Amino acid sequence: MSDTLHRLAAVLEQRKAAAADSSYVASLHAKGLNKILEKVGEECTETLLAAKDCANRADKSELIYETADLWFHSLVMLSHLGLGPDDILNELERRFDLSGLAEKASRQQ
Numbered sequence: 001m002s003d004t005l006h007r008l009a010a011v012l013e014q015r016k017a018a019a020a021d022s023s024y025v026a027s028l029h030a031k032g033l034n035k036i037l038e039k040v041g042e043e044c045t046e047t048l049l050a051a052k053d054c055a056n057r058a059d060k061s062e063l064i065y066e067t068a069d070l071w072f073h074s075l076v077m078l079s080h081l082g083l084g085p086d087d088i089l090n091e092l093e094r095r096f097d098l099s100g101l102a103e104k105a106s107r108q109q
């Protein structure tokens, strides 16, 4: 499944060299980091609202759609800053078998 993230990340890298009027991703890079962060913030809020809306409904499609927008814009942010999905996946790998409670306790010592 993470292959999808890698395929998307490869497209995002290509779009760094594209004309802003030919590509949404290129237009975000051209507008700069603040615009990209604004979009991540917007998509984050839309995801939270969708999660609240979907909580008592069988149909979770709105939450899936908004989370996809959030992941996509987060990948654009990472790409803009020279990072990619592997940087995040490696960090999650590193955390395997490390209980969240144990990790929190280690920070509070």
Ligand SMILES: N=c1c2ncn([C@@H]3O[C@H](COP(=O)(O)OP(=O)(O)OP(=O)(O)O)[C@@H](O)[C@H]3O)c2ncn1[C@@H]1O[C@H](COP(=O)(O)O)[C@@H](O)[C@H]1O
Residues within 6 Å of the ligand: 008, 011, 015, 022, 023, 024, 025, 026, 042, 068, 069, 072
């Ligand atoms: N996965 C996505 C993807 N998800 C969401 N979006 C776009 O993200 C935008 C979401 O913004 P909003 O919902 O806020 O809508 P909006 O009001 O139009 O946005 P703004 O005017 O506020 O910027 C929409 O334009 C969506 O089409 C995406 N655009 C592109 N991709 C992928 O990126 C690839 C490259 O896209 P281009 O750079 O456009 O060629 C595509 O082939 C896709 O694989």
